[in-house]
Amino acid sequence: MQSAHEVVAAYWAAAEARDWVALGALVADDMLYQGPQTREQVRGRDAYLRFNAEGFPSDWHVTVQRIVGEDSHAASWIEMSEAGETYPGLCFFDLADDGRIARITDFWPTDSELPEHRLHLVERY
Amino acid sequence: MQSAHEVVAAYWAAAEARDWVALGALVADDMLYQGPQTREQVRGRDAYLRFNAEGFPSDWHVTVQRIVGEDSHAASWIEMSEAGETYPGLCFFDLADDGRIARITDFWPTDSELPEHRLHLVERY
Numbered sequence: 001m002q003s004a005h006e007v008v009a010a011y012w013a014a015a016e017a018r019d020w021v022a023l024g025a026l027v028a029d030d031m032l033y034q035g036p037q038t039r040e041q042v043r044g045r046d047a048y049l050r051f052n053a054e055g056f057p058s059d060w061h062v063t064v065q066r067i068v069g070e071d072s073h074a075a076s077w078i079e080m081s082e083a084g085e086t087y088p089g090l091c092f093f094d095l096a097d098d099g100r101i102a103r104i105t106d107f108w109p110t111d112s113e114l115p116e117h118r119l120h121l122v123e124r125y
Numbered sequence: 126m127q128s129a130h131e132v133v134a135a136y137w138a139a140a141e142a143r144d145w146v147a148l149g150a151l152v153a154d155d156m157l158y159q160g161p162q163t164r165e166q167v168r169g170r171d172a173y174l175r176f177n178a179e180g181f182p183s184d185w186h187v188t189v190q191r192i193v194g195e196d197s198h199a200a201s202w203i204e205m206s207e208a209g210e211t212y213p214g215l216c217f218f219d220l221a222d223d224g225r226i227a228r229i230t231d232f233w234p235t236d237s238e239l240p241e242h243r244l245h246l247v248e249r250y
Contacts, residue, residue: 036234075191114163
């Protein structure tokens with residue numbers, strides 16, 4: 001059985017290739033996807049493949065920054081490139097006993113202002 | 126030597142306890158903290174302890190949702206409670222050879238609107 005790290009590496013390779021058959025083979029029938037920022041969720045493999053295939057129609061590309069896997073858990077930090085912009089995406093994965101992805105929690109942080117009270121404690125880059 | 130998972134568990138326990146001595150013992154002398162959303166960074170243990178002690182003066186509390194560790198890398202998903210609100214914080218950690226934290230990349234996603242073109246593909250929760 002593949003490690004959680006290997007499963008998530010294969011997940012991002014399949015996503016980048018728009019290989020929905022390969023992606024579908026990595027997720028559990030009754031998987032749950034959640035996006036806490038919008039409070040959106042998708043339940044089940046078929047709905048999740050449709051969500052991926054139809055929900056993000058632009059010419060996006062993924063570059064993996066980190067994948068960390070431990071037992072049945074993993075996390076990934078990717079950079080998404082889309083329409084000349086690049087922004088980070090962070091996912092936490094929980095795997096079922098058979099090694100398929102049972103749950104994905106997906107975060108998309110956006111640029112924000114540095115609070116004034118912290119200005120003297122940091123550098124900018 | 127502690128595993129990356131154990132180091133990050135100790136990191137959040139020290140942060141929650143405001144135990145800056147314990148937190149300082151977990152990070153490398155020349156550590157680098159980066160917050161990509163504000164493009165702020167802090168270099169070195171002393172500056173980082175000051176950043177933690179003085180940069181976040183409110184009565185915040187941390188609840189760990191996930192810690193994933195693998196070799197010299199780890200990720201954490203916490204929920205931060207502050208002034209009656211709870212919001213997620215996501216960190217990626219890189220450890221030095223001696224097991225201390227050499228680099229932290231810190232993300233704070235905020236609530237966002239669900240794009241209309243995706244409404245028919247998801248449920249709300």
